[in-house]
Amino acid sequence: MRAVRFHEHGGPEVLTVDEVDDPVPDHGQVLVDVEAAAVNPVDTYFREGEYSVPHLPFIGGSDVAGTVAAVGDGVEAFAVGDRVFGTGLGNGMPGSYAERVAAPADVLAHLPEEVAFDDAAALALVGTTAWQGLVHHAGTEPAETVLVHGGSGGVGHVAIQLAETMGARVLATASPEHADEVDALGASEVLDYARDDLAEAVADAGGADVIVDLHMDRYLQFNADVANVGARVIGIGNDTSSGGFDDIGVTKGKEIRYQFMSMYNADDIGAVLTRLADLCARDEVSPVIHETYDLEATGEAQRAVLEDSFVGKLVLTP
Numbered sequence: 001m002r003a004v005r006f007h008e009h010g011g012p013e014v015l016t017v018d019e020v021d022d023p024v025p026d027h028g029q030v031l032v033d034v035e036a037a038a039v040n041p042v043d044t045y046f047r048e049g050e051y052s053v054p055h056l057p058f059i060g061g062s063d064v065a066g067t068v069a070a071v072g073d074g075v076e077a078f079a080v081g082d083r084v085f086g087t088g089l090g091n092g093m094p095g096s097y098a099e100r101v102a103a104p105a106d107v108l109a110h111l112p113e114e115v116a117f118d119d120a121a122a123l124a125l126v127g128t129t130a131w132q133g134l135v136h137h138a139g140t141e142p143a144e145t146v147l148v149h150g151g152s153g154g155v156g157h158v159a160i161q162l163a164e165t166m167g168a169r170v171l172a173t174a175s176p177e178h179a180d181e182v183d184a185l186g187a188s189e190v191l192d193y194a195r196d197d198l199a200e201a202v203a204d205a206g207g208a209d210v211i212v213d214l215h216m217d218r219y220l221q222f223n224a225d226v227a228n229v230g231a232r233v234i235g236i237g238n239d240t241s242s243g244g245f246d247d248i249g250v251t252k253g254k255e256i257r258y259q260f261m262s263m264y265n266a267d268d269i270g271a272v273l274t275r276l277a278d279l280c281a282r283d284e285v286s287p288v289i290h291e292t293y294d295l296e297a298t299g300e301a302q303r304a305v306l307e308d309s310f311v312g313k314l315v316l317t318p
């Protein structure tokens with residue numbers, strides 16, 4: 001099969017399309033014929049060596065959608081021919097940037113006919129992340145106000161839709177060029193993240209009960225300032241600098257809870273994906289696909305996911 005591998009760590013140029021042996025599903029694994037694989041910032045962290053990989057050369061790629069080609073021993077939930085999607089690949093095991101991938105059954109879910117493969121791949125990692133943050137960690141309730149930083153991004157554009165579906169009121173930040181599209185996702189107000197009076201604007205809009213933060217180093221104090229009493233701040237971004245508080249006292253007075261999280265720690269990915277697929281089939285949560293690439297263009301897609309500004313996701317189709 002064809003697979004995109006990096007033989008050494010480095011920039012997008014280290015990715016090559018190689019002919020490799022088909023994977024064989026191990027105990028508890030499912031062999032998936034890949035129809036679509038989304039591109040995530042984290043895929044570039046593994047390529048660059050910021051996150052470790054078990055060996056080189058290595059096939060990256062977190063999200064997959066496709067058809068079951070074979071099942072390993074002990075797999076009962078899936079059968080050959082099933083439509084499936086999954087996430088969490090490429091972390092300690094080969095990823096989905098290939099024509100076939102052997103994936104653990106517990107990070108897969110059945111995919112309803114109504115959901116296209118590219119939408120499923122686009123939704124998997126970002127949807128699981130948004131779910132883990134909004135549902136598991138924040139316990140978001142109807143009529144609460146959720147602030148989503150970076151509402152045009154992969155996680156942000158799904159978090160807006162999920163929060164709105166849960167009955168929350170959503171404030172989102174975005175660049176002005178994306179404001180209309182982010183608004184159409186279900187945000188009740190879209191604020192330019194670069195405006196000087198952003199904190200006042202959020203306060204004027206009623207403050208926030210739940211904050212989904214993709215840029216934690218930048219917004220630690222901001223989040224504390226705009227949070228309502230009892231707010232939950234969910235830290236998701238990959239920031240490596242700590243930022244800091246100018247006035248940490250406000251966090252105590254408001255009894256703010258901070259939860260920094262990694263999607264990889266979710267122990268129920270298959271169950272979360274099943275719920276997300278259901279929402280997607282009912283058009284309650286619809287991932288936006290900005291552009292689709294073939295395997296040869298994976299390097300360009302990984303450059304774009306970090307450097308370009310767009311709404312939604314980039315998808316690879318082998």
Ligand SMILES: NC(=O)c1ccc[n+]([C@@H]2O[C@H](COP(=O)([O-])OP(=O)(O)OC[C@H]3O[C@@H](n4cnc5c(N)ncnc54)[C@H](OP(=O)(O)O)[C@@H]3O)[C@@H](O)[C@H]2O)c1
Binds near residue numbers: 308
């Ligand atoms: N912890 C986890 O489990 C987990 C899971 C998924 C993702 N992540 C991390 O979360 C971050 C976002 O992931 P993603 O897939 O959503 O990335 P993405 O698709 O690249 O989106 C990033 C978003 O941030 C916006 N942005 C840029 N500068 C901003 C600022 N100063 N204030 C507010 N928004 C700003 C961008 O808008 P413009 O393009 O208009 O600038 C864009 O909408 C990444 O660091 C990723 O590694 C972590």
